[in-house]
Amino acid sequence: MSKFGELIDADVPVLLDFFAEWSDASKAMHPILKDVALAFGNQAKIIKIDIDKNKVLSEALRVKGLPTLIIYKNGEMKWRHSGDQEANDLITILKQYI
Template structure:
């Protein structure tokens, strides 16, 4: 869990995507997140977290539905949503936290 703290405790927004390979909605988010990462460049960080491999973290953050997206800034969660989102929506939300 300490590694998680290092990932989110930075001054730029960090978008976390909790996903599972077997989940269709999670798979649909992969190209969307690529687009978001390309649009944001080094202004934001996008991190994908496989819930099957990180069950303890997913449980600690009460991830129930997939995909679950969270934005952290300076170590604090500032936004959270379950379900698919489009790239423009995510880019707009990330820009709010720059």
């Protein structure tokens, strides 16, 4: 968990994508998140977290639906959503935290 604290304690928004390889909804988010990452460059971080490889973290954050998207900035959760999102919507949301 200490690595998680370091990960989210950034002065740029950090978008976490909790996903699973077996989830079609998660797979559908991959190209959308690539577009979002390209739109922000180094102004934001996008990090994918496989729930099957990170069970303790997923349970601690009560990740139930996939994909679950969470934005942190300076170690504080700013936004959370379960289910898919459009690239333009994510870009609009992330811009609020830059």
